[in-house]
Amino acid sequence: MVKYVAVFASSASLTDFRLPEFQFVAATLRIPIRFLDEEIPWVASGADRFWFSVFESPASRAELKAIAERCILLRGVYTLFETSPTLTDLYACLEERHGTAHAPGNSPTASSTATTPSAFLGEDETTHLTSSTYSYQVETIGKKYTADAKRAVTEAVLQRVPRAGKVEWRQPMRAYYIFIQHAVENAPPGAQGWVSNGPLLRVFHCCLCVESKRSALLATYDLRRRPYIGTTSMPPEESLMMMNMSSVCSGHYVYDPFCGTGSLLIAAAHFGARTLGSDADGRAMRAGTEKGKTSPQMQQQRRLALAAYPEDHLSALTEEERLLPTMITNFKLYRLPLPDRARMNFSAWLQTWHTSALSRDPGGIFDSIITDPPYGIREPRKKVETTATTTTKASSDNALQQQAVTLSAYPTNEILLDLVLFAATHLVVGGHLTFWHPTTDNYTDDELPTHPSLRIVCNIAQRVSLKIVRRLIVLRKIAPVPTPPPSRESCAAKKSPDDLRVLMDATELPDNADYMHYRAKRERKRQAAEKHKAFMSATSPSSDLSSGKGVDTGRGGGSRGNRKHGRLEGQEEIVANWQRNIEIRKAKQAASHLANAAHKTVDRSQP
Numbered sequence: 001m002v003k004y005v006a007v008f009a010s011s012a013s014l015t016d017f018r019l020p021e022f023q024f025v026a027a028t029l030r031i032p033i034r035f036l037d038e039e040i041p042w043v044a045s046g047a048d049r050f051w052f053s054v055f056e057s058p059a060s061r062a063e064l065k066a067i068a069e070r071c072i073l074l075r076g077v078y079t080l081f082e083t084s085p086t087l088t089d090l091y092a093c094l095e096e097r098h099g100t101a102h103a104p105g106n107s108p109t110a111s112s113t114a115t116t117p118s119a120f121l122g123e124d125e126t127t128h129l130t131s132s133t134y135s136y137q138v139e140t141i142g143k144k145y146t147a148d149a150k151r152a153v154t155e156a157v158l159q160r161v162p163r164a165g166k167v168e169w170r171q172p173m174r175a176y177y178i179f180i181q182h183a184v185e186n187a188p189p190g191a192q193g194w195v196s197n198g199p200l201l202r203v204f205h206c207c208l209c210v211e212s213k214r215s216a217l218l219a220t221y222d223l224r225r226r227p228y229i230g231t232t233s234m235p236p237e238e239s240l241m242m243m244n245m246s247s248v249c250s251g252h253y254v255y256d257p258f259c260g261t262g263s264l265l266i267a268a269a270h271f272g273a274r275t276l277g278s279d280a281d282g283r284a285m286r287a288g289t290e291k292g293k294t295s296p297q298m299q300q301q302r303r304l305a306l307a308a309y310p311e312d313h314l315s316a317l318t319e320e321e322r323l324l325p326t327m328i329t330n331f332k333l334y335r336l337p338l339p340d341r342a343r344m345n346f347s348a349w350l351q352t353w354h355t356s357a358l359s360r361d362p363g364g365i366f367d368s369i370i371t372d373p374p375y376g377i378r379e380p381r382k383k384v385e386t387t388a389t390t391t392t393k394a395s396s397d398n399a400l401q402q403q404a405v406t407l408s409a410y411p412t413n414e415i416l417l418d419l420v421l422f423a424a425t426h427l428v429v430g431g432h433l434t435f436w437h438p439t440t441d442n443y444t445d446d447e448l449p450t451h452p453s454l455r456i457v458c459n460i461a462q463r464v465s466l467k468i469v470r471r472l473i474v475l476r477k478i479a480p481v482p483t484p485p486p487s488r489e490s491c492a493a494k495k496s497p498d499d500l501r502v503l504m505d506a507t508e509l510p511d512n513a514d515y516m517h518y519r520a521k522r523e524r525k526r527q528a529a530e531k532h533k534a535f536m537s538a539t540s541p542s543s544d545l546s547s548g549k550g551v552d553t554g555r556g557g558g559s560r561g562n563r564k565h566g567r568l569e570g571q572e573e574i575v576a577n578w579q580r581n582i583e584i585r586k587a588k589q590a591a592s593h594l595a596n597a598a599h600k601t602v603d604r605s606q607p
Contacts, residue, residue, distance in 0.1 A: 032058060082204075141179070176206070184196060232378055253366050285343065287324050411496070467512065
């Protein structure tokens, strides 16, 4: 069993998902891992503890590479040598372990046992020594170290560890790292030039084993590189993470009943799954609404996204797709298998879905059902209701029974209940139902529906705004639906979640300290602006007239409201600013390339 440390990286809102994703991926690939965090006090407790996780495993390097290549919230897996709560403890541990002379003023505090109060020992570094090239790097979290401070740490470690080979910084065969983590501190109000100086939490001395493909995957599936997106398209980081939490593998059949522009289907297809998507709005699964087609911002988005691809990728598109991309266009550019699509209002699933007798699991069709149902804020939520009506033909006395279809509100609790009941029937045993549940800080488990065939295996919150929190819910089907099946009422949630539309309009939330702090800050800024405006009006009443600022120019007058651009003009201005920033960035990149080329030429000319 070799000891490793997993080093994570993600956006701030996904911090709590880092370790669970790593665990789910290891379980999906059936690679045994035993976590050791609870045996190391400074790793198991304290603030910001989701940056690192210590574990041991008999897995080969190829197996660890398979884990790293799937995890989107992982930076890499490193062979652990030592970890300690302070740099002093690390230096003392290295002295004791390698028999080097103690540095002045330092004395060893770590014994040679596997665990001590001040250090936890991993693999012996001497077993990894070769004559190949190597490098040492110091990386810090929560506090910025100067180049001199990092160099001092590196030299202090090198004085206490055995060395072999030649130093190579660009492409070393062995890359050693010293990770130093400090507690993250928030800047005090009104602070200028403030620098975080939180206490030291933990230090890791390790060597790179395998790197993840996080950066490459996020760049490949960046929404800015997709010619067809919408306002609710799921970012690639969340999409790929959801696939890992659902154990999606090659050959699986994945269904998204609220697919929209197909972001989740793209992530599922990336892992080799066959995909099916449905949505009540068929326009989203084609080329979008007329407003989106004619919007200058969306036109620029499509143009820039297509410009990022080489011609061999674009050759798969028709001229019509280049001018007006659709959901299928994204799949073609990524060279992924095309999804099956169906326009369907999910509330009518009982009338539209029928279990296939040919499915490989009785009553089960899908390996995973993964979706992000509408929250009712940006997009409407409507369900289909049918009522029987009686009509009489003029040529007959016989009455005909017809159905009248109407649309009504589709609240969150009913959407979740339909998802759970549908998944219990159509998932294979062992399959997963994964969805985002929009809620607030007042969430309780009573907001979720239940079913005897499904068990919750993940329930983690992600903050969306100061008011809204959404929770990723993952349920696994553990058994077929019992006979007789449970009633809809028995599976329904015991409590309805807060109405988000009402919450968005609320301005007084005494239980939400962060939001009230934000409101107070906005009010102070508003009062300061009003005070400044009154002062300027009182001190220089004639200056505006002399300069022409108060004169009606015939283009809408001097009032701020009349000077506002129309919506189309505002969009065109945004497009122009975006294009100007792109040109500035390109110019800076070209200048940087020229400077680097000149620097290399000078280096080569020197003996």
